[in-house]
Amino acid sequence: MNYPHLKETQVIDLIRDLVNQFQYNYLKCRIVLESNDIPIMKVDPILLQRAIYNIMLNAIEAMNEKGIIRIRVEVIKQKLLIRIIDNGHGIKPGYEEKIFQLGYTTRGESRGKGLDLAIVSRIIRELHRGSIKIENNPNQEGVIVTLEIPIDLQEEEVESNRANDKDSCN
Numbered sequence: 001m002n003y004p005h006l007k008e009t010q011v012i013d014l015i016r017d018l019v020n021q022f023q024y025n026y027l028k029c030r031i032v033l034e035s036n037d038i039p040i041m042k043v044d045p046i047l048l049q050r051a052i053y054n055i056m057l058n059a060i061e062a063m064n065e066k067g068i069i070r071i072r073v074e075v076i077k078q079k080l081l082i083r084i085i086d087n088g089h090g091i092k093p094g095y096e097e098k099i100f101q102l103g104y105t106t107r108g109e110s111r112g113k114g115l116d117l118a119i120v121s122r123i124i125r126e127l128h129r130g131s132i133k134i135e136n137n138p139n140q141e142g143v144i145v146t147l148e149i150p151i152d153l154q155e156e157e158v159e160s161n162r163a164n165d166k167d168s169c170n
Contacts, residue, residue: 006043008041009043011073015082026060029063029068036073036075041149041151041152075151090136090142090143129150131146
C-alpha cells in the first residue's frame, strides 16, 4: 500500500460521491448522509475513500443488498467522526477487533480473503493516525462503525510513520 499523500480535501464531498455511487449500484439500499459543517482538512483522499468504500460494501453485504445505511459526519474535539450505521445482521460479540486482522473473514473462502477491513484499519489507524471501532447497534440490528481522524493531521506525522515502517522492515 502506498503511503498517504495528504491533500486539502473536503471530506464531505468525497463521502457524498461514494453515497451517489452506492445509490446508483444498489437500488434496494437507502443511504442517508447526515453532517454538520465539515472543514477542509488534510487527508489522503484516495485512501480515505477506499476505506469508507470497503466499510460501506461490507454493510451492503451484511444487509443482503437491501436496507438502510446512515452515515453521520461531524467534528468533535478536533476530530473528524464518521459513523456508518447499518441494519444488517450485526457482529458476534468478541469479534470486534478480530475482524480487522489480516486474513480473517466471516464469508468463507469463496466470498472473501479477509483483506478489506485489515486494509481499512491500516488506512485509518496507521496512515491517518486515527481510530476505528465497530460495535453492535444497541438500538436495532446491525453495526456502527466509527472512524476518528484528527483534523490537524500534519505531514510530519506521516513522515515519522514512514520512518517507523522502514525501521520495522530491516
